[in-house]
Amino acid sequence: MEVFVGLLGFGLLVVGAVAIVAFSMASRAQAQVRQLEALVQRLTASELPPTEPANTESVEPARDDLVPEKKKKVVDWEGLIGVRLFAWLGGIALFVGLAFFLRYSIQENLIAPPLRVGLGGIVGAVALFGGAYLRSKADRAGQAISGSGVAILYASLYAARTLYDLLPVSVTFAGMALVTVAAGLLAVRKDAPMLAILGLLGGFMTPFLLSAGDDRPVALFVYVALLDAGILAVAIRRQWPGLALLGLGSTTAVYSAWAYQFLDAARVPYALMAAAILASVFAIPRWRETEKGTQRDLVRATAVLASAIPFVLVLILSGTNVLRASPFLLVGYLAVLEAGAWFTTTRAAFTPMLPIASGLTAVILAVRASEDLFPSQRGLVLAAFALLPLLETGAWYLRRDKADGPALRLSAAIALAGSILIVGRVLSVEVHAGGPAPILELALYAFAHAAGLATIGVVLGSGAGLLGAQALAVATLLLLFGVESREVARGHWPLIVASMLAFWAIPFTIRPAQRDRLARLSGGVALVLHFPIFYGLLHGAWGDGPLGAAALVCAGLALASGMHGFALLFVTAAIPIWFDNEWLTAVWAFEALALAGWHARKSHAGLLAGSVLLAATVMVRLLANPAVWEYHARNGTPIFNWELYTFGLPALALLLAPRWLRTSDVARSLKLPAVYAGAGIALLFVLLNVEIADFHSTGTTVSFHLSQGGFRQDMTYSLGWGLFALGLLAVGIARDSRALRIGSLIVSSLTAAKVTLHDLWALGSLYRVASFVGLAFALLAVSFFMQRYVLRSAK
Template sequence: MFSAFYLLPFQTLGQRPALLFSYIFLVDLGLLALTLLDAKLVVVEALAGLAAFIFLGAWTGNYLNGQHLYTALAFYFEFALFHAATPLALQRLRKITLPWWCHAFPALALVLVLMPIFRLTELSILVWPFVLVVDLLALVLAVMAATLLPILAVLLLTLLALGAWLFHIPSELTGLATALFLLGGFAIFFLVAAAWACHRLLAAPGAATAHAPSLFGNIADPANLSVQLPALSATLPFLLLIMVTLRLPLANPSAVFGLALLLTVLLLGMTKIFSLDVLPAVGLVSVLALEYTWHFQHFDPARATVPLIWYLVFYGVFSVFPFVFHREFAGKTTPWATAALAGPLHFYLVYQLIRAAHPNGVLGLVPAAFALPSLIGLLVLLKRTPLDTPARNAQLALFGGAALFFITLIFPIQFDRQWITVGWALEGAALCWLFHRVPHSGLRVAGVGLLVVVFARLALNPAVLSYHPRAAAPIFNWYLYTYGIATVCLFAAARLLAPPRHLVFGRNSLPLLYTLGTVLAFLLVNIEIADYFSAPGAAALTFQFSGNFARDMSYSIAWGMFALLLLIVGIRKKTAPVRYASLGLLGVTVLKLFFHDLSQLDQLYRIGAFIVVAIIAIVASFLYQRFLAAVDKNNEAKATIPPTS
């Protein structure tokens, strides 16, 4: 073997690859014969194989040209076949085990193929049948040796070779069809081969695992690799398509998207045949990456029809897939999650395309149209999925959430200002209502979260006071329906989430909802008073507590009545925090009367406002005394009950 390296620098011998490679092969045969006679030489045989591939690589780097390409490919395959079969032959005939890295010889053969791809400007298409044969060899080796690593290695190297070849495609797109054909062929081969090999490996006796395979688990675990390898086989071709999209001027994406659709259909078929539930999610992410890449790189509003059709086709394929095979996927979650998310993840592409190509004033129809398939899917699941299916609630929540997501988008897209808030308030209450029908905690969290956002927009956003000029009609204005609807939705959500549905992240949500609703109601009262005393046409609403006695008295009376109402509710519901809040507000009202309003009292007849507040305070005191007396009487009755033996 060392003599071969000595002969390599001689140009005369270097130009005769058949002679040199035949000599190396004879040396390999001799070492194999010695290994069969003496098992101690097994490491020598393995190292000789590694040295042979190093020699082939050295020759390729120095002497390879178009004239010697076919001879080189033939010997590459010969050495790959010989050294791939040797470990299996020694294992079965003599029970001799070679080092684990001996299974990498097919991958080394592909490394040799990469060298002419990078070196030669004119590369024959006949290289690719050789690559396919080596891939088949690695597949057979993996199945016989019960390991998936050879497939992983040749997968990466094959797609690396294709990627290198794609860089030779000129910008005029000559050769694109051939490149896409090869890419599609190898992608189909690896996807089917990887799924089949993984299924065969896990079905072998003794291959059962105690844990479920994980896409992000340790690659050294065969169970994890059985999921990771098909996922990688599905992802890498899309990465190459993305590379093509970035490099070439593809005004029409049909060629690339057509291949992507073929791969997607095959991927979904593998999901059905081999029960690889993660593949639809992998395919959706890959397709979206390709679509977004093309859209941001090449989209032209003047040519929007073709990409729109492709976007909708991909959306439809992923959305319909689990419904077509409902019986197989009824007890699963991942395929349904992929179908439900296909709409929201495609929405931005479709919306931006329509807005750029067909700008109009009814863009809210786009999310409305997207909501329909999700609602239909929700109804189908309600009818077809059995009630005792563990995954039923998750499936319903996914499609219900997707539908409500689009309904939520209708308001900010089609409307503005207060209508966004009104829409979100209604949706928050609707989510809490839906939680009764589909008891999935995500719906409850989303509903409460949306209502908190509504409160923040109305109570913590000063811009809300300048949405519209002051209208001529007081009281019955946009403040009334905006704050009123939001308040009603908060109280309705609190009723809908009554125990035992009241816990959000382990905490009682009812005090929060009732508090936010009460604060909004109090704000509405003050806003209506401020609006009533504002000049018509004022650009923004402002709060002033001096300079107008009638306005100040209105605030005081309204606060007192609001405090009385709170006290009545607190007594009736036996809720101490509400009673304390009412007493606090009443105390603030009395202080305001004496220290602020009284200083502006200049006419006796205006003392009527003080009388109203005084009456409110007396009634509140009377109610509170009756409440305390009833509590004391109840406590005494409990104390006189004799204990039972």
């Protein structure tokens, strides 16, 4: 029953391959016929004598019955089915029939083993050479018979060695090599792709059909290697890349079937070696240059797949208990595979092969980092795993100016960055085992790989490598400190400082990095990326004083390397560490003032943007932050209380800023002097109202009653607004400030409206009349003073 299932599977496989090849050959034949017809038509047209131009008046209209009809494409189904398909099926039937006979003779012991092998050899040889002779009369049938003869000869030789032990290994494989050579020579000489394909399929199915269930890997793999060599010889000679691709697929199927049934930990080294050798058979050969795009793509696909299949095999085995090989053996094997990938890249001109191989290697090493290696052999295994990125980086450096330099650079970068996978895997294994996280060892391992990425960036003078190295280092630190408790992780804070200082110093001290703007920027980025980790780890243990000082140290480092923007960022960050509540807002307001003055001297757009951003933050914190009223409890002291400096100091800073902003063309074009002055006036106006509310409040909180606080409180607000407006008008006239005068007009209008429409309106009808009269006189007075003292002086 097992043999029947095997034969049935073999038959289905051959029928599928037959159908594909037959359809391809039929399509090619039809295309050749069409090309010949077109050539004959061109030659016939070129031999016709030129015709005299006819009188256009006597030309008769064309008749529909004289227009030749387009020939319809007709598929020769009789030839396709009756000749090609039946020929293939006949060859398959011949081979299967002999296989059944051989199986039956074994079960019934009808024929002695030597005679069985001899009859099989005779029948196979007659079929092989007889089919070649019959090709002159029936090409397809002859190819089918020759193909079945090849399969029969393979089966006979394999049975003679494996089943009956009649022939030594050397003689058996010499015979198989002779059959392979004979089939290949006939296929090449007679241009018979059917013979080549049938020989291929028969050769690969022979171990399955005649297997006795025992494991003989050396004989199997040597047999497959010889078969592959013959297939490639024929494929290269006749330029049949599809045959080579079919051979690679068949080899993979045979190897996978053996591995599924017999592979164990003891056989892993030999199995890996066999996989590399079989893959190299298809990856190494050089094909002749061809102009056909399809053939060129098939050649490239064969080489690429041959290089990638061993990686996939190791990746699959790494996730099982089978692959428990030495880490150095695994690293050495992966180094050989990566060398093969480089060879494929140069031979097949497929540059993505190297990065793909590097990425697969990183994943394989991460999967292999299992509990049998960690933590017992942590140092040794990490050292072994670091060898591959080191070799790839060295290979790139030696060939950085060659054509494959970019591919080698990307491959080395992927290998170095892949260390984060290994770090994460080791952490998972050791923490799951209940032990402490090896923070120091894994950090040093990751920093070594980050140094490799930084080296690439320095050699190229590119900031991309430096930023990639920083990303690897920062990701590793976050991963390491994220799995341990904060108390344990705090003892490793020097790792953060060392990483930060190293990446800050590289573009500052190494000349090649100084020529690239992105590389110089990476120094400031290093400070920005590492400081939050440092602060988050030590916050609550060191206190605000040392951490604020650390922020200022980072600001000094940024300033020393010429990165003023980053220095400003750290100064701004140190303020909320040292200060809180209203003092934070006040210091940010004066920092905005300082940046405005700095911009007046340096004319740097970043300084102006920082000043505007800080000023906007101050306004939001004071005017749109309900938590302001929870900073302190009301103490009952009028005027000289915490509200005075909370709103007064930021207002003072914003009112002083226009003095420097007026000297900047950019600031004037954006109307920033008027904006800052308006913001300061708004804060003073809010402060006035807060002080009035505080004066009329009771208890520990400030209560605002602008409309229902009683006549006394309402008039206090109105009086304050009026005095505020007069003060603005006076200062505006004295300093010739249009912004202040406009602010005075706005506040005066609000005051007059409040007094007239709210305060006096509530007193009665006579007071209402007086209120409107008073409003009229107030408006007229403002108009008079504006015209008399402002507009006239302007003229």
